[in-house]
Amino acid sequence: MAEEPIIEVKDVTLGYDDTVVLEDVSFEVRMGEIFGILGGSGSGKSTLLKAMIGLLTPVRGTIRIDGIDMVTAAGAARQALLAKIGVAYQSGALFGSMTVLSNIVLPLEEFTDLPAEAIERIAQTKLKAVGLQAAAYKMPAELSGGMRKRAAIARALALDPKVLFLDEPSAGLDPVTSAQLDELILGLSQELGITFVIVTHELPSIFAVTDRVLMVDKEARRVIAEGQPQALRDHSDNPVVRRFFRRELAVAASD
Amino acid sequence: MDDTDNIAFDFQPDQNGRGRLILRGRLDRETTASIWRPTTHLLRHTRVPRLLVQADQVVYCDGAGVALLDEYRRIQKEHRGQIEIQGLPPQCRQLMALFGTDQLVSPPPVPGPVTGFIRGIGERAAGSVREVVREVSFTGEVFVKLVRALARPRTLRWRDTLVIAEKTGPNALGITGALGFLIGLILAFQSAAAMRQFGAEIFVADLVVVVLFRELGPLITAVLLTSRSASAFAAELGTMKVNEEIDALVTLGLDPVQFLVLPRIIAVLCVIPLLTVFNQLFGLIGCGLVMSLWNVPTEIYLDRIRYAATLTDFFGGLVKTFFFGALVAGIGCLRGLQTRTGPTAVGDATTRAVVNGIVAIIAVDGVFAVVYYVLGI
Ligand SMILES: Nc1ncnc2c1ncn2[C@@H]1O[C@H](COP(=O)(O)OP(=O)(O)O)[C@@H](O)[C@H]1O
Ligand SMILES: [Mg+2]
Numbered sequence: 147m148a149e150e151p152i153i154e155v156k157d158v159t160l161g162y163d164d165t166v167v168l169e170d171v172s173f174e175v176r177m178g179e180i181f182g183i184l185g186g187s188g189s190g191k192s193t194l195l196k197a198m199i200g201l202l203t204p205v206r207g208t209i210r211i212d213g214i215d216m217v218t219a220a221g222a223a224r225q226a227l228l229a230k231i232g233v234a235y236q237s238g239a240l241f242g243s244m245t246v247l248s249n250i251v252l253p254l255e256e257f258t259d260l261p262a263e264a265i266e267r268i269a270q271t272k273l274k275a276v277g278l279q280a281a282a283y284k285m286p287a288e289l290s291g292g293m294r295k296r297a298a299i300a301r302a303l304a305l306d307p308k309v310l311f312l313d314e315p316s317a318g319l320d321p322v323t324s325a326q327l328d329e330l331i332l333g334l335s336q337e338l339g340i341t342f343v344i345v346t347h348e349l350p351s352i353f354a355v356t357d358r359v360l361m362v363d364k365e366a367r368r369v370i371a372e373g374q375p376q377a378l379r380d381h382s383d384n385p386v387v388r389r390f391f392r393r394e395l396a397v398a399a400s401d
Numbered sequence: 402m403d404d405t406d407n408i409a410f411d412f413q414p415d416q417n418g419r420g421r422l423i424l425r426g427r428l429d430r431e432t433t434a435s436i437w438r439p440t441t442h443l444l445r446h447t448r449v450p451r452l453l454v455q456a457d458q459v460v461y462c463d464g465a466g467v468a469l470l471d472e473y474r475r476i477q478k479e480h481r482g483q484i485e486i487q488g489l490p491p492q493c494r495q496l497m498a499l500f501g502t503d504q505l506v507s508p509p510p511v512p513g514p515v516t517g518f519i520r521g522i523g524e525r526a527a528g529s530v531r532e533v534v535r536e537v538s539f540t541g542e543v544f545v546k547l548v549r550a551l552a553r554p555r556t557l558r559w560r561d562t563l564v565i566a567e568k569t570g571p572n573a574l575g576i577t578g579a580l581g582f583l584i585g586l587i588l589a590f591q592s593a594a595a596m597r598q599f600g601a602e603i604f605v606a607d608l609v610v611v612v613l614f615r616e617l618g619p620l621i622t623a624v625l626l627t628s629r630s631a632s633a634f635a636a637e638l639g640t641m642k643v644n645e646e647i648d649a650l651v652t653l654g655l656d657p658v659q660f661l662v663l664p665r666i667i668a669v670l671c672v673i674p675l676l677t678v679f680n681q682l683f684g685l686i687g688c689g690l691v692m693s694l695w696n697v698p699t700e701i702y703l704d705r706i707r708y709a710a711t712l713t714d715f716f717g718g719l720v721k722t723f724f725f726g727a728l729v730a731g732i733g734c735l736r737g738l739q740t741r742t743g744p745t746a747v748g749d750a751t752t753r754a755v756v757n758g759i760v761a762i763i764a765v766d767g768v769f770a771v772v773y774y775v776l777g778i
Binding site: 196200201225229231235236237239252256257304 | 651
């Protein structure tokens with residue numbers, strides 16, 4: 147696995163209007179890594195993700211993806227940067243007025259000069275990769291929660307991104323579906339070498355897929371831990387971190 | 402007073418700034434009410450720097466009890482006093498850990514009525530200024546992108562535009578025609594009643610046609626489109642915003658203005674003049690109906706129309722519709738894109754779109770009235 151960083155977040159402070167959500171966040175994500183962002187609800191995980199994909203301008207600090215500054219990039223540089231990333235949102239965010247297939251066709255249509263049937267084939271292969279080829283002509287509203295999340299991942303894969311951002315991919319899914327999703331992520335990571343940034347709560351997923359994690363805390367408004375999940379579970383001296391891993395372990399053991 | 406179904410308290414201050422509050426009995430929803438006021442009042446007034454709450458004789462404690470102990474903590478904190486709660490039974494301690502608020506969040510300070518009023522005005526003024534700035538920059542952005550898109554028509558999403566145009570245009574024909582007909586009818590009827598006294602009912606046609614062409618036709622059609630389509634645009638885009646679909650567009654590298662706003666503006670610009678003409682046509686029919694009721698021959702009525710209305714009247718009205726259309730579509734889309742999160746957000750965006758749209762239309766109509774007057778049109 148290459149060690150060079152593909153994402154560099156440096157001294158970043160994030161907030162909305164006049165409320166600060168996170169302060170002085172610095173970390174790096176290495177090429178090919180599966181990186182987890184953990185934390186309780188409302189701790190600013192989605193906010194951090196939004197900043198990393200350029201939807202939210204940090205109050206302070208810089209965010210670089212593949213060496214390009216996310217905040218200042220404009221025009222063609224920004225387009226090039228956006229082509230390198232794929233995002234699957236918490237709610238799926240599929241375009242509700244189009245079929246699942248059209249959702250994936252759309253970015254291909256807009257950014258390639260391929261003939262229509264080629265685009266359709268490519269879109270079909272993306273759906274197959276997430277095991278959804280049967281749902282190609284369904285509307286998003288007809289899909290179950292897990293299918294919607296997988297469709298969102300398929301759309302995020304449309305332009306063959308280098309980095310895939312997933313916001314709580316397994317939240318609200320049953321354990322079996324959730325495990326399937328983990329396998330999908332591992333498969334994509336191994337076969338395509340995609341770097342992943344995953345926001346998640348689910349302890350089984352964390353241990354199953356992530357190489358390294360970052361934990362943010364609502365009270366501290368900061369990063370409170372960073373490292374390999376196993377190491378944090380066994381050796382962290384921060385009570386919040388320990389409680390996070392222990393509580394979730396207890397839940398995992400009981401079901 | 403040592404009844405276990407009740408609560409009793411005993412407060413013993415001493416010389417060294419210490420106070421001991423002894424609680425005995427049950428701390429539950431019923432009993433807490435009886436000591437809440439007296440004890441909190443006492444603590445607020447004595448302001449003991451160090452308070453010891455002795456709770457080893459408390460036999461039961463529920464959420465209300467926890468809230469009371471929490472209130473003591475808050476009061477002590479208010480005047481920077483210390484507090485120690487001693488001897489709380491274990492199950493109460495668990496409750497305390499669950500419900501007790503270690504970090505107190507007090508409500509934001511409410512300014513006094515006068516300063517609050519003044520501040521409210523200031524905030525609203527600053528808010529309106531920010532709003533206007535945002536609207537102006539949005540208008541600029543849309544205009545630049547519109548020109549660019551029209552220069553390279555292949556970049557536009559024509560199929561979406563067509564679908565939207567169908568929804569805003571043909572689907573609105575019924576209501577537009579009906580409203581035009583009724584307005585023509587009412588206008589003719591009301592003015593004819595007065596004019597008949599002078600035997601001048603034939604001139605009703607002059608009045609109605611000019612009013613319809615110059616003012617009412619464009620205005621009514623635009624207001625109609627605001628309530629029918631600006632609201633729809635705001636709701637559509639607002640829902641997309643709430644569902645993160647707008648974010649998804651942006652991160653796919655697709656520009657929401659290019660993708661969602663331009664098709665809507667172009668669609669409305671295409672249909673609004675046609676709808677207006679349709680509205681005016683039915684207005685004239687409504688007026689004609691009244692005229693024929695007053696026994697004015699149709700030929701004479703048509704002749705009056707031709708004589709009274711100039712092409713300037715007609716096109717002067719139509720020019721306005723383009724501005725109205727751009728406003729209607731633009732405000733609908735902007736309000737949709739500005740939707741915040743929460744269950745009422747889309748509804749709020751829709752309301753704001755309709756209200757702002759109608760106000761903007763009337764304001765622009767006023768500007769046109771002045772401009773046309775100065776130009777002598
Ligand atoms: N659009 C917004 N405007 C204002 N505050 C927001 C917005 N989105 C999130 N927040 C606030 O930011 C904090 C972090 O939210 P978020 O990043 O969504 O948390 P998480 O994803 O970890 O659950 C929360 O307190 C939330 O209320
Ligand atoms: Mg979130």
